[in-house]
Amino acid sequence: xxxxxxxxxxxxxxxxxxxxxxxxxxxxxxxxxxxxxxxxxxxxxxxxxxxxxxxxxxxxxxxxxxxxxxxxxxxxxxxxxxxxxxxxxxxxxxxxxxxxxxxxxxxxxxxxxxxxxxxxxxxxxxxxxxxxxxxxxxxxxxxxxxxxxxxxxxxxxxxxxxxxxxxxxxxxxxxxxxxxxxxxxxxxxxxxxxxxxxxxxxxxxxxxxxxxxxxxxxxxxxxxxxxxxxxxxxxxxxxxxxxxxxxxxxxxxxxxxxxxxxxxxxxxxxxxxxxxxxxxxxxxxxxx
Amino acid sequence: xxxxxxxxxxxxxxxxxxxxxxxxxxxxxxxxxxxxxxxxxxxxxxxxxxxxxxxxxxxxxxxxxxxxxxxxxxxxxxxxxxxxxxxxxxxxxxxxxxxxxxxxxxxxxxxxxxxxxxxxxxxxxxxxxxxxxxxxxxxxxxxxxxxxxxxxxxxxxxxxxxxxxxxxxxxxxxxxxxxxxxxxxxxxxxxxxxxxxxxxxxxxxxx
Numbered sequence: 001x002x003x004x005x006x007x008x009x010x011x012x013x014x015x016x017x018x019x020x021x022x023x024x025x026x027x028x029x030x031x032x033x034x035x036x037x038x039x040x041x042x043x044x045x046x047x048x049x050x051x052x053x054x055x056x057x058x059x060x061x062x063x064x065x066x067x068x069x070x071x072x073x074x075x076x077x078x079x080x081x082x083x084x085x086x087x088x089x090x091x092x093x094x095x096x097x098x099x100x101x102x103x104x105x106x107x108x109x110x111x112x113x114x115x116x117x118x119x120x121x122x123x124x125x126x127x128x129x130x131x132x133x134x135x136x137x138x139x140x141x142x143x144x145x146x147x148x149x150x151x152x153x154x155x156x157x158x159x160x161x162x163x164x165x166x167x168x169x170x171x172x173x174x175x176x177x178x179x180x181x182x183x184x185x186x187x188x189x190x191x192x193x194x195x196x197x198x199x200x201x202x203x204x205x206x207x208x209x210x211x212x213x214x215x216x217x218x219x220x221x222x223x224x225x226x227x228x229x230x231x232x233x234x235x236x237x238x239x240x241x242x243x244x245x246x247x248x249x250x251x252x253x254x255x256x257x258x259x260x261x262x263x264x265x266x267x268x269x270x271x272x273x274x275x276x277x278x279x280x281x282x283x284x285x286x287x288x
Numbered sequence: 289x290x291x292x293x294x295x296x297x298x299x300x301x302x303x304x305x306x307x308x309x310x311x312x313x314x315x316x317x318x319x320x321x322x323x324x325x326x327x328x329x330x331x332x333x334x335x336x337x338x339x340x341x342x343x344x345x346x347x348x349x350x351x352x353x354x355x356x357x358x359x360x361x362x363x364x365x366x367x368x369x370x371x372x373x374x375x376x377x378x379x380x381x382x383x384x385x386x387x388x389x390x391x392x393x394x395x396x397x398x399x400x401x402x403x404x405x406x407x408x409x410x411x412x413x414x415x416x417x418x419x420x421x422x423x424x425x426x427x428x429x430x431x432x433x434x435x436x437x438x439x440x441x442x443x444x445x446x447x448x449x450x451x452x453x454x455x456x457x458x459x460x461x462x463x464x465x466x467x468x469x470x471x472x473x474x475x476x477x478x479x480x481x482x483x484x485x486x487x488x489x490x491x492x493x494x495x
Contacts, residue, residue, distance in 0.1 A: 020295035027302035034313040068289070078291035086298065090305040097308040098446030098454075100378050119298055120290045 021120070028116070031093065035105040042141045047262040048192035052201030053139040055270075059208060063132040068125065077122025085115030103143060110136045131211055138204040147196060152178075154194035154231065161235045162189075162242055171246060182242060185250035193241075195234025198265040202230035205270050209277030222277035233269045237261045308450045317453035318377050321431070323489060325355050325373045325458075332484040335361035335477075340370065350389045351459070352378040361481055369481045372461040373489065377454040379445065383428055383438035387415055390461050391424050401436070402473060410486060411436045412479075416469040423471065424463035425478055427486065431455065460485055 043053030089112035096104035114133045117126040155178040163175035166182070174181040178189045206226035210219040241261055244252045252258075311317050330337045337359035347356035356374035372390055376382050387396050396415040403409050411434045415424040428435040435441045435457075462478040462485075473479050 017292045017295065020292045020299070021290055024295050024299050024302065027299055027306060031302055031305050031309050034309070072289065076289060076291045078293040080294065082294070083297075086301065090301055094305055094308050094450060095443070095446045097312040098449030099442050100312070100380055116298070119294045120292075122291060125289075 024116075024120075028112075031090075032105070032109045032112070035093070035102065035109050038102045039106055039109075039139075043139070046192075047259055047266075048197050050139065050141050050200070051197055051262075051266065052204055055201075056139045056204055056208070057136065060132045060136055063208075063212075064129055067128040067132070068121075071125045071128065074122075074124055077124060078120060079118040079123045079126070081123065082115040082118030082120075082126075086112055086119065087115075089115060103140065106140055107137070110134075110140070132208075135204070135208055135211075138200075138207065142200070151191045151194045151196050154196055154199070154234070155189045155191070157231060158193065158195060158235055158238050159189045162239045165235070165239055166242065171243070173242075180242060182246045184247075185245045187242060187245060187250075187253075189238060192262075193234075193238055195231060195237075195265065197262075198234055198269055199227060199230040201266060202226040202269050202273060205273050206277065209273055212279075213277045214279050218277055218280070222273055225276060226273060229272060230265070230269050233265045236268075237265050311451065311453065312449065319453045319455055321455065323375075323458075325357050325375060325489065327491070328357075328371075328373060328485045328488040330359070332361060332481055332488075334363045335367075335369070335481060336363075337361045337371070347372075347374050351381045351386070352376045353382075354456075363477075367477050368464070368466075369478050370463045371481055371485055373458065373485060374461075375456040375458045377456055379430075379438075379442055379457040382457050382459040383435070383442075386426055386459055386461055387424055391415070391422075391463055394422055394424075394465070395419070396422070396424055410434050410483070412473070412482070414473055417465075418469075421467060421469055422463070422465045423467040423469055423473070423476065423478065424461065425473060425482060426459060426461040427482065429458040429460070429486070429490075432490070458489070460489075 039053065043050050043057075089108040092111070093105050093108035096102070096108065110133070113136070114126065114130055117129050117133065121129075159175055159178045159180060163173050163180060166173040166180075172183060180187050180189065203226050206222050210222050213219050213222065241253070241258065244257060340358040340360055342358050347353040347358070351374050353374035353376045356372070358370065358372040360368055360370050362368045374382065387394075395418040397418055398413065398415055400414050402412050402414060410427050412425050412427050415426075417423065428438060428441075430441065430445070460482055462482045464476065464478045467476055467478065
């Protein structure tokens with residue numbers, strides 16, 4: 001008897017108990033419900049912070065669905081390896097209920113998912129799901145203590161670059177630190193304008209795109225280009241805002257143009273990454 | 289597609305995890321010790337106080353405090369010290385760089401952690417301004433002990449909180465923008481106000 005037949009007969013002998021699945025799902029939702037709400041709030045707080053969270057999560061759901069379809073013919077299976085993920089995750093979550101850091105609980109949530117996949121879907125089905133599941137970690141809000149210096153470096157890069165570009169364009173400008181002074185106003189390149197959120201989103205999308213790209217060259221290019229692309233797009237955005245201020249005055253920053261310009265950085269950078277990282281077209285066979 | 293082979297142990301693990309989640313995330317169970325910041329006198333030694341200009345909601349929004357005040361204590365010579373005292377069940381909000389909220393805009397660097405020599409021993413976190421006058425200091429009180437290591441305290445406390453309600457942490461924060469940044473803390477007016485405020489607070493009776 002082949003191994004496959006053995007596995008199939010073993011799996012089919014397991015009694016169907018869908019109510020147990022519903023029980024586990026309900027308990028999981030109860031345990032991680034508040035964490036999910038917190039994550040959603042952080043993802044939707046503003047375009048300046050973790051705006052890519054929802055996009056990446058939807059992408060991960062799409063990828064998971066595709067991977068599960070590919071393995072739908074496999075027999076039902078389960079692997080106790082999942083407890084190696086699930087138990088530490090639940091301990092971490094329990095610890096966080098007292099600490100209220102939320103981030104620890106969010107890490108626990110993303111660590112628990114591969115654990116549940118191993119336990120309820122088995123190893124064969126879970127292995128192709130691991131990369132999409134672990135890429136969810138790239139949606140976590142990064143604590144300010146880790147990002148403060150990056151924010152500052154990005155602000156300085158944006159300020160110096162825009163000052164240089166303005167001088168090239170013969171627009172009078174005085175730059176000091178992270179402040180730009182033009183004829184109709186003085187602007188501070190604040191943390192929100194540092195472009196960090198675009199950088200974080202671009203790197204996340206680049207990693208996902210590279211993983212699903214079959215061309216090694218494209219993979220390398222997409223990973224190398226993500227960070228500089230995000231920085232350049234943000235410089236262009238700050239430049240545009242400065243020119244708008246120079247033409248129309250500081251009030252323009254109180255309009256939706258300010259926030260839309262933030263969205264625009266995602267709308268420019270992410271499609272470029274998708275385009276570069278797309279799978280090359282297969283050459284048609286001689287028969288066709 | 290889904291196997292239910294391990295569903296029962298998983299359900300049991302999730303049920304155990306749900307206990308602290310219910311206590312803290314859903315029911316938000318807390319217990320108070322009956323102490324209140326109101327016990328700290330408006331007059332400490334020769335210093336009379338008046339409330340600062342913060343909005344009434346500020347302490348709740350910033351530190352999740354259910355009981356707080358911020359007062360400016362002044363003596364006849366014009367020396368002035370700002371004192372914030374707040375109590376919150378969300379410990380991290382209180383101990384995680386309170387100077388960012390309470391001394392916003394001041395470039396303060398963590399200088400040292402010192403212990404007052406006289407009993408009760410108080411661990412004070414000292415912050416000194418960079419390149420100009422200004423000093424701030426704070427102490428954290430939980431139950432009847434001053435916290436020397438907030439992170440360790442938080443981890444230990446979290447383990448205790450698995451099946452018990454939260455207890456409040458109290459933050460005492462003093463600042464003086466005119467104090468020489470290199471002054472010896474124990475000899476400053478701030479230290480005097482901080483000590484007296486803590487004495488007032490800790491002497492308040494439990495209900």
